[in-house]
Amino acid sequence: MAGGWLLRGLHHYTAQVMTVLLALHLMQVVIDGAYKAPRRSHFWFGLILLQLVLALSLTGYLLPWDPKRFLGDESGHEHT
Numbered sequence: 001m002a003g004g005w006l007l008r009g010l011h012h013y014t015a016q017v018m019t020v021l022l023a024l025h026l027m028q029v030v031i032d033g034a035y036k037a038p039r040r041s042h043f044w045f046g047l048i049l050l051q052l053v054l055a056l057s058l059t060g061y062l063l064p065w066d067p068k069r070f071l072g073d074e075s076g077h078e079h080t
Contacts (some may be wrong), residue, residue, distance in 0.1 A: 020056055022050050 026046065031034055035043035 015057060015060065019053060022053055024052060 029043060029046070
């Protein structure tokens with residue numbers, strides 16, 4: 001597919017950025033005290049969404065079930 005490498009690269013890096021931005025946003029909420037009433041339910045909902053994003057990023061990493069992902073090896077070399 002023409003340009004597939006670009007689309008896959010964008011998807012990979014923006015998924016990483018999303019996880020980092022969610023963590024930074026959570027830190028901002030805690031620092032500002034925005035987790036207190038009356039926004040307590042929003043805070044808990046945000047924590048649930050953060051856990052969902054982390055779970056999806058883990059399963060997305062494992063989705064291509066090749067030796068690189070199976071072994072968790074970034075180099076792509078099989079261990080013998």
